[in-house]
Amino acid sequence: xxxxxxxxxxxEWTYVIPNFETKYVIQNFDDVNEKYEKYDNNWIIxxxxxxxxxxxxxxxxxxxxxxxxxxxxxx
Numbered sequence: 882x883x884x885x886x887x888x889x890x891x892x893e894w895t896y897v898i899p900n901f902e903t904k905y906v907i908q909n910f911d912d913v914n915e916k917y918e919k920y921d922n923n924w925i926i927x928x929x930x931x932x933x934x935x936x937x938x939x940x941x942x943x944x945x946x947x948x949x950x951x952x953x954x955x956x
Contacts, residue, residue: 885927885937888945894930901925904939905954920944924954 886896904923907914921940928935934951938944 885945888947889928889935890930890947894928894935896928897926899925899927899937901939903956905936905956907949907953908955909953911953914946914949917944917946926954 885899889896904925906922907917907924910918917938920938923939924936924946925939926934926936928947929951930948932951933948934954935948936946936954
């Protein structure tokens with residue numbers, strides 16, 4: 882997808898090619914991310930950094946969480 886690499890916070894993040902076969906569910910929406918609970922709960926990873934991931938929503942790729950702890954997601 883175009884533009885995802887530019888969504889990463891900085892150069893310390895590693896861009897990963899999105900794998901549309903592997904979708905994740907967020908199991909813990911904290912205060913910062915609770916506004917995303919209303920969307921379809923299927924997410925695809927496109928960035929990693931120090932135990933955190935950047936994800937976009939499978940149904941609406943324009944919905945992006947630029948940073949969420951990896952432990953909050955499961956397959």
